[in-house]
Amino acid sequence: xxxxxxxxxxxxxxxxxxxxxxxxxxxxxxxxxxxxxxxxxxxxxxxxxxxxxxxxxxxxxxxxxxxxxxxxxxxxxxxxxxxxxxxxxxxxxxxxxxxxxxxxxxxxxxxxxxxxxxxxxxxxxxxxxxxxxxxxxxxxxxxxxxxxxxxxxxxxxxxxxxxxxxxxxxxxxxxxxxxxxxxxxxxxxxxxxxxxxxxxxxxxxxxxxxxxxxxxxxxxxxxxxxxxxxxxxxxxxxxxxxxxxxxxxxxxxxxxxxxxxxxxxxxxxxxxxxxxxxxxxxxxxxxxxxxxxxxxxxxxxxxxxxxxxxxxxxxxxxx
Numbered sequence: 001x002x003x004x005x006x007x008x009x010x011x012x013x014x015x016x017x018x019x020x021x022x023x024x025x026x027x028x029x030x031x032x033x034x035x036x037x038x039x040x041x042x043x044x045x046x047x048x049x050x051x052x053x054x055x056x057x058x059x060x061x062x063x064x065x066x067x068x069x070x071x072x073x074x075x076x077x078x079x080x081x082x083x084x085x086x087x088x089x090x091x092x093x094x095x096x097x098x099x100x101x102x103x104x105x106x107x108x109x110x111x112x113x114x115x116x117x118x119x120x121x122x123x124x125x126x127x128x129x130x131x132x133x134x135x136x137x138x139x140x141x142x143x144x145x146x147x148x149x150x151x152x153x154x155x156x157x158x159x160x161x162x163x164x165x166x167x168x169x170x171x172x173x174x175x176x177x178x179x180x181x182x183x184x185x186x187x188x189x190x191x192x193x194x195x196x197x198x199x200x201x202x203x204x205x206x207x208x209x210x211x212x213x214x215x216x217x218x219x220x221x222x223x224x225x226x227x228x229x230x231x232x233x234x235x236x237x238x239x240x241x242x243x244x245x246x247x248x249x250x251x252x253x254x255x256x257x258x259x260x261x262x263x264x265x266x267x268x269x270x271x272x273x274x275x276x277x278x279x280x281x282x283x284x285x286x287x288x289x290x291x292x293x294x295x296x297x298x299x300x301x302x303x304x305x306x307x308x309x310x311x312x313x314x315x316x317x318x319x
Contacts, residue, residue, distance in 0.1 A: 009189060009262050010154065010222010012314075013071050013254035013300065014099055014170055017246050018139045019084070021059035021076030027138050028063050028072065031113045032101060032145075033164040035316035037062035037071060048279035050290055050298075052246050054079045062313030065101070066158040066166035067223045069258075071313050075251060083247045085140050091207040092173055092214070092231040094238050094295050096250035098134070098142035098207060100169035100198075100225075106131055106147045109165075122206055134206045139248050142207045144169075150198065152220040153191070160316070169198055169225040170253055175238065175295055177230035181217050183293035187273040188255055188301075189266055190219035190226055198227050209234075221255065238295070245298050252290070252298035263287045263303035270301065286312070 018024040028034045039061045046055035058078035062071045076082070091097050103109040110120060113135055124133040130148040137143055150168055158166065174180040184190045196218065204212040217228040230236075245251045257263060270277060270291045281288040285305030292298050309315045 008154070008222065009255055009257035009266060010069075011170065011190075011224040011226065011253050012069050012222070012256035012302065012304075013073050014167060015073040015075060015251040015254065015300070016139070016141065017075045017077065017082055017248055017251045019076070019082055019248060020138070021061050021074050023138050024074050025061045025063065027116060027118070031116050031118065032103060032109060032143075034063040034065055034072065035160075035163055037064045037313040037316055038310075040313065044281045044288075045279075049281055049288065050245060051278045051292070052080065052244050055246065064160070064163065064314060064316050066160050066163040068156050068159045069256070069314060070167060070223060072167070073254075073313070075246070077246045080244065080246060083244070085248045089140075090234070090237075091142055091204075091209050092212060092229075092234055092236040094173050094175055094236045095243075095297070096252065097171045097173045097229070098144060099167060099171065099250065100132075100144040100146050102146045102149050102166045102168050104164040106133070106145060109145055110135075121208060125203070125206065132203065132206060141249060144206065150225070152223060152225060153193065154220060154222055156223055163316075167224055169227055170250075171199075171227040171229060172297060173229050173231060173236045174297075175230070175236070177215055177217055177228050179294045180228045180230075180297070181219075183273070183275065183297065184219055184226060184228065184299075187270045187275055187293070188291075188299055189269065190221040190255070193218045193220050193225075198225055221253075226253070243296065252300055254300035254302050256300075256302035256304055258304070258306055260287065260303050263289075263301060266301050267291075270299075 059076035287303040
């Protein structure tokens with residue numbers, strides 16, 4: 001991975017499947033300070049693109065943060081019905097487990113969230129300037145609020161000083177950490193980092209897993225970290241055999257770049273690695289292709305021409 005704009009790829013999106021798109025959008029905007037970036041009624045045949053039978057979207061909204069090429073994408077499906085997360089789901093259960101967001105003022109953010117009816121799961125932990133605390137969003141997704149910015153080795157400068165928050169990490173609970181590392185590193189192209197740890201066992205209490213034990217592997221994906229966690233105690237339960245990415249929770253991430261060549265190289269690595277792909281969206285200045293790897297982990301592989309950033313939800317709406 002290089003910092004050259006034309007060839008740089010990285011995590012450019014965290015996608016959520018929610019019960020009420022506007023409710024989630026407003027919670028992230030009002031509570032965390034994310035900036036509205038528009039909405040879209042997808043025209044692509046989503047069933048073929050996402051591998052979901054009879055997929056139709058009722059609402060799709062975007063939010064952006066201080067990262068220069070990143071968005072939160074909020075799906076509210078009309079079909080199939082969004083199945084709620086299991087009531088007894090734990091943070092160790094397999095799949096995309098949680099994500100971390102840096103906030104400029106942790107205490108003020110916590111108070112805003114309290115005013116919205118969202119209380120922290122625990123008291124903050126860590127030294128001043130590096131405190132962490134977790135909350136549940138309206139769909140029960142674990143969001144870690146981080147006082148420290150924890151930049152990646154390939155971090156791009158922020159070009160959006162008006163945004164008081166920035167996505168920093170996405171954590172995946174996996175059954176086989178070596179297989180997951182091959183998927184995300186060798187095929188998806190994220191960069192393993194061995195001289196830094198984003199979390200230790202002591203952080204597990206933040207998401208209600210005190211005394212949990214796990215093996216962890218960290219990869220850099222442009223401006224965000226991807227953390228692989230294989231829990232040894234308690235062992236993560238697999239997702240239901242009929243799991244769909246439209247089920248409530250974190251849907252997937254997108255790894256994107258600014259050149260068709262970078263997108264094609266990514267796609268070719270995934271196919272050569274024997275991982276599954278669905279039908280692509282191919283437009284003159286857009287490519288979107290969903291891959292599915294170990295444990296059914298979905299990654300959107302994308303190319304977006306920078307001239308389309310406003311239309312594709314990578315720029316905040318004019319105020």
